[in-house]
Amino acid sequence: MSLQDNVDNLVNMGFDASVARDALSRADNNIEAAVNFIYSDFSADLPPYSENGESGPLGPAGPTGAAGAGGIVADGRSASTAIEIEDDIKNKIASYGYGHDNPVVDLDSDQSKSEIVPTYEVYDDISRYTRAEGDPGVLLPVKAELLEGYFAPLLMTLSNIPAFRDLVLKPEFEDYGYSELWWKKDKCVSNPSVVMETQRLVAFLCGDSFRAFASIRSLIDASSKLMTDDYQSVAEFIQFIYSSLIELFAKTDESLKRPFEQLFTSRFRFEDDETQTHCIFPVESNYFYKDIYRIMHSLLWGKDMGRLGQHQFLELSDVLTVSFEGNGDTVPGGGFELTEEFYPQIYTSKHEHMVADKFRRISELRDEVSKINGQTIQLKAFKGKRVSALLDTTLSHLSSLGEDERVQSAAKELESIANHILDCKTRNTEKLTALNKERSDIDIYNINYILGDQKAEFEPWVLTGVIFNERQFWYRLEEKWYAFNYTLEIGKDFEISQTTFDNIVSQVREYSADNFETGMVLIYVKKSLITTDSPIINKNLQKFIDTDNQKVANGVALHKLNEQQEEQEGQIVLSDQ
Template identity: 35%
Template sequence: MSLDENISRLVDMGIETDIAKKALEETGNQLDAAINSIYSKNDPDPPNYNEAVQAKYNEENNFQHGNDSRNVELGSHMSAPIEIDDDLKNTLSKYKSYERAPIQLDDSDDNHESKMDYVNLDSSSGEGTGGNMMGWSSENMEDISAGEYNMLEDVPREKRLPNAPGVLIPLGSDTFEGYMAPVLMIFAQIPSLRDIILKHEFFNYGFSANWWKGQPCLPDSLALQEIQRLVAFLSYDSERAYATTKLLSDAISEIVGEGYESVFEFVSFLYKQLTDILSTTNCDFEKPLSKLFETKILSLTSEHQESHQCFTIEPSYFHSTVYGIMHRLFWGRDFSNIGKNRMIRPSDILTFVFDADGQNISGGYQLSQKFYPQIYTAPYEDLIKEKIKQLKALRKKSAEITSEMLRLRSFKGKKVNSMLEGTINYLERESKQKEDAKGQEKIDTNEEKVKESSENAGIAPNLSYSQAVNELTSIRDHINKTIKEDAMKLEQISKEQQIDIFDVEKILGTETESLEPWILAGIILNDQQFCVLSEHDHNIWRCYFFDGMNNYEYEEMPFQELQSQVRVYSKTTFERGMVLIYVRKSVFEAKSEPAKNTNLEKFIEKDNKQLETELQEYKKEHENIEQEDDMNISDKEAGEGDETQIGEDLID
């Protein structure tokens, strides 16, 4: 067993944590030796076992497992599990906003170079950090170092590199636009949702050479037209590297209303607006959109069913895993609500919004590539119930054994083993003195003392010294043997208790063979950093880092490295939380060509021609500049030659 597990065993016996740790360290993590060491020393009196065991047992009957408010620094009140009857507006009113600051994902704890250093190019300071951007020239890098670079004016960079994905650029500095770009990029990778968005064909989408910078294509374009334009840019054969979301922001500005105070508010708004707009356009979209976005949850206490498009994770629900969080949301921290709230139908897209409220996750958050929401449905929650029942039975048994060990070790506040050893030693000394003693008076006095000692130890009177020593030794050995056996029982129980109630895949066992998982498809760390799962390789993530319209960096990262980065980020600088988007595996991996929208395809073709024209003009312009530079250099060299000749003539 590990040191922490043995410390927990000793703490269960009522021993102080510091004393338990010290004893285990001194005895090489040997549980029985540590127990003997603790009680053989002149430490404070042993605890009152009745009070200690009762307190521990009462606590365990409430069943706490994993991280909770007693051993992690959450700094928040205990929250109730999901209340189906909560009013959404009351829930939203609790959220707060924070000043934006670049998040530095420092992975120094993991002893490898970070690939997620935030690219911070401040034009006012002329300073910048971060690695070289993909495909940038030395001239561009000089502009960046001088704080003058603007990628929207970098014509060569407008051309998309081979096999590189299109990128949406949030021009604004507010949370709204900063989160809209990554959400749309993730949605564009979900074939069924992408096709619903593209399916409705408008007669006219207009055109503008600088639409991608935010120049209007139509006098009064609709929000759906601009959503389609961006999704078409991401999905069709566009040769452009990036486009801004400004036209979409302008199109929906009238329905945005007042600024949102939290990421959850905005994500909820975006999901609702998208589904409402698409459903209004075509009533046939209503059912597939509901399947994509609406998770049906039933509260058995109120017999009320509600739909949730995303889940907000407040600090009181924080845990290191997605299952730890969802267990608390559905069943409470003590699992008292298990069976009272359950999923009727999980949506194909499951979104979790972490509202950090300025708090980190103790130990960091461990990303999971797969998620089985079926565990929160009726057929499978019984597996969790059974595990909880087993754990409670084991903990009850552990408390009983611990109680017995405490009784054997202490009596009326005194250590039994020490008291027996003292009595045995005393009697052995007296026995020896008796043999050497002379005089009946001294013998009578000693025998009276023996009688008194025997009666105090519970031994029948009139025993000889040797008989008393033998009986007391037998009692001592029996107690030590029983304690050792109890310690072995506790160790075995501890092994049986190693049921991780949050290791759902292990609990499901072979059931996972017949269940379809949801896979992690996108992570939005903040309004300037996000990661999207590669549709070609599910172990590769495309990570983007923005500095408004000035600059962005794109890198590919294996999941293990991303997992490590997020763990460090969530335990150190998690003030603004993050958004996780899971998608049903079959929905995400469905292979199909984007839905045909002839007018949008024509728009992309026209934009590709426009881009080619711009590149040719840029190339021609720079060739002319280079020729002029060459001519100037030649003229200068010729002029210098003439001056040299004149000088020579003057000398002659």
């Protein structure tokens, strides 16, 4: 049948036309393989399927690696997971003439099918299950282009902050349950809470877990009932995450409310004494500037600094999150210049004078320059006549009148006036040079200039995370920076690599100046909170980690044993031949 015929058939079976067409394209117009593609997708909007086909403690034990894991075998059937298509769907497929009884395709015919390249699924690659020594744990988003995907990079970044980690791990549940596929999709308990699933993932990330990666799906499922709003931006979604964490952990343990608020919530005062709280600072395109201080100056004090001294922070949160709202606009002037340290204290009522005094001096200098320029203009001209030219002409005329004593006396007075004017001009030029030099030295966006010799007395907020989107981000773990890249559209995979801050600076500059499509999220953390203390995990949660570690070890050992047996069997066959 033609592609359109099969699309129509799948539509008649209840599938969306765009979903059907995409699946058939991926399956080379094989309708059964297309249905397998649809049912192996994580989308919660698709019809239910049977999950009884999972095999082994760590998932299917079929072919692994980029060529075998999560792909399509030669006859077009799915090899990604052991998903069983429901009988009514099978019968419907059979009625269209597809299934295991298909006639053999003539490979010499023009209608022969091309070989289907299998898609790689890291979930099916047992060789990737064990975390390499020194590598951080990884959370995988479920799908691309979803705001929920920001759960993964955000939670991974926050888990490296001991203050956040310790607050999350403080509550203790009697039973965290266990499922052999918790890291992929299954619930460990029948009705998990957001607090429990956040603890589970944080313990997996920063505890002594052997497992290399896990899906963020458990946390998304647990929080799905809370996501009642239609979030329009990354900033709105992150605001929801922070607010939910504060509220839900406070319900679990009231003593956690204030520490969580201190972690995420800043208080801000307006000129009319109105106060607001902020967990995240969204930056729209009309506030895109080349560095963080120019942006924050404009957000708080206005582009003309007209609100300086009127708007200020009353309380700074320990975690400061800034979100650039990407909509196709880029950062002018060559892109954004990332800074590893940020000093937000200059925006507080206590220290804003350090900027205000310098900005006031700029106004004073402007007035002084204007006054001197006015004086200079008066010295140069009078009633539209150039004074110097008039004096020169008059002196020349007087010198032509001879040696008359009164004429010579007048000439001397005029020469004195001319010299005085010249001296005034010279002094004004010197004053202007000094004033312009002082003005050029005043940089109200340069933190080194603003703080001066007092800089050592201030504690910086240190950059710990840079998120481009749910598929590409960096975070700081102790003194090292790690880069993360996810493949989510076709198959599932991830890459981790160590990088340098200079490399991140370069990529941010290039991205923000050229293609700032999804914007960017910056996470700054108070430096004193970045420690190397080991996490304290309660005994019940540790039991979950220990159980999972044993499952990982058993599954990997079994996989290696099977590989050895297959290799031995292959050697025996070769020797017999």
